[in-house]
Amino acid sequence: MKISTLKKIIKSIKGLIALCPEISDFAERHFYGGTYLSQVEFHLVDHCNLNCACCNHFTPVTPEYFFSIEDIVSDFKKLKKIFDNIGKIFILGGEPLLHPDLTELFEPLRKIYPKSEIVIITNGILLEKMEENFWSALKKYNIALSMTKYPIKVDYEKFIQKCDMLGIKSYFFNASRFRMKKMNLDPEGKSDKNCAFNKCHEKKCHFLRDSKLYVCTAIPNIPFLNRHFGLNFEITKRDYIDLDKIKSATRINAIFKLPVDFCRYCNVGEDEFVDYSVSKKELGEWVRAEK
Numbered sequence: 136m137k138i139s140t141l142k143k144i145i146k147s148i149k150g151l152i153a154l155c156p157e158i159s160d161f162a163e164r165h166f167y168g169g170t171y172l173s174q175v176e177f178h179l180v181d182h183c184n185l186n187c188a189c190c191n192h193f194t195p196v197t198p199e200y201f202f203s204i205e206d207i208v209s210d211f212k213k214l215k216k217i218f219d220n221i222g223k224i225f226i227l228g229g230e231p232l233l234h235p236d237l238t239e240l241f242e243p244l245r246k247i248y249p250k251s252e253i254v255i256i257t258n259g260i261l262l263e264k265m266e267e268n269f270w271s272a273l274k275k276y277n278i279a280l281s282m283t284k285y286p287i288k289v290d291y292e293k294f295i296q297k298c299d300m301l302g303i304k305s306y307f308f309n310a311s312r313f314r315m316k317k318m319n320l321d322p323e324g325k326s327d328k329n330c331a332f333n334k335c336h337e338k339k340c341h342f343l344r345d346s347k348l349y350v351c352t353a354i355p356n357i358p359f360l361n362r363h364f365g366l367n368f369e370i371t372k373r374d375y376i377d378l379d380k381i382k383s384a385t386r387i388n389a390i391f392k393l394p395v396d397f398c399r400y401c402n403v404g405e406d407e408f409v410d411y412s413v414s415k416k417e418l419g420e421w422v423r424a425e426k
Contacts, residue, residue, distance in 0.1 A: 170220070172388070173339055175342070177226065177343040179201075179226055179227070179231040180201050180231060181198070182197050184260055185258050187285075189316075189318070189409055189420045190315070193356050193360050196360060197229070198359075211248070214378060215247050215248070220251065223251065224251050226255040230260070238268055255281065256283065257281070258283055258287075259283070259291055262282075273303045283307075283308040284308075295307075313411045315410075316336070317409055318421050319423040320353075321402070322367070326398070326401055328396070328398040331399070331401040335398070335401065337353070340352055341391065342355055346378045347378065348387065354375065364418050375395075
């Protein structure tokens with residue numbers, strides 16, 4: 136058989152596979168070693184012990200809430216049935232170190248995704264108070280510690296050195312100068328969805344919450360902003376993946392390549408960054424000022 140003929144046959148087979156997500160998922164698992172998602176992040180708690188202006192998780196106006204370890208593990212088991220492998224898993228908040236059962240998550244999460252890079256992101260305030268079992272669990276289950284360097288009284292270099300001594304992966308999440316990107320959301324939803332999606336820096340920050348997978352962080356957390364300010368940013372069924380209904384990795388990855396309805400609220404102008412400051416819980420920290 137000629138090489139050119141063989142190539143045509145292979146191309147035709149790939150075309151047929153692409154037409155059916157279930158067949159494509161089967162092919163990925165059995166011929167390419169499994170289905171893959173680049174990264175997932177989730178909240179362990181919604182609230183925070185810092186009060187940052189323009190926080191893109193809206194924590195200054197978020198009530199205290201601790202997620203159940205069992206519920207988080209359940210969600211990741213559902214995700215495992217769809218994606219064999221996830222590149223990076225970020226444990227976030229709020230401030231995740233506020234959760235009293237934090238270390239109980241490490242073992243089951245590592246068992247579900249043994250090859251993933253699992254990272255806990257912290258502002259570092261509570262690191263001085265963390266007990267020995269926290270540090271030993273980071274080492275045992277290969278959990279990396281990422282610190283966001285805020286201009287506050289935390290000796291971040293000290294904890295980098297401690298991690299190095301204990302054999303724990305650690306790094307800084309940001310450069311030496313902390314700046315926050317303002318969201319400048321449009322409450323009227325008149326932004327160009329395609330333009331907003333194409334310029335978005337967070338469209339691959341897939342967020343897992345309550346058995347739903349979102350393209351970015353803002354969508355699942357927008358209800359906090361709505362409740363505090365009496366706003367009406369809408370979340371539609373096209374803004375998330377229900378893991379109990381959509382179970383094809385191919386279909387999910389295809390959906391994530393396109394803008395969602397919520398993109399109509401997002402800023403399509405020039406990016407605006409502000410230096411760290413304490414939130415005054417003013418609407419203008421997150422919503423575009425009227426012209």
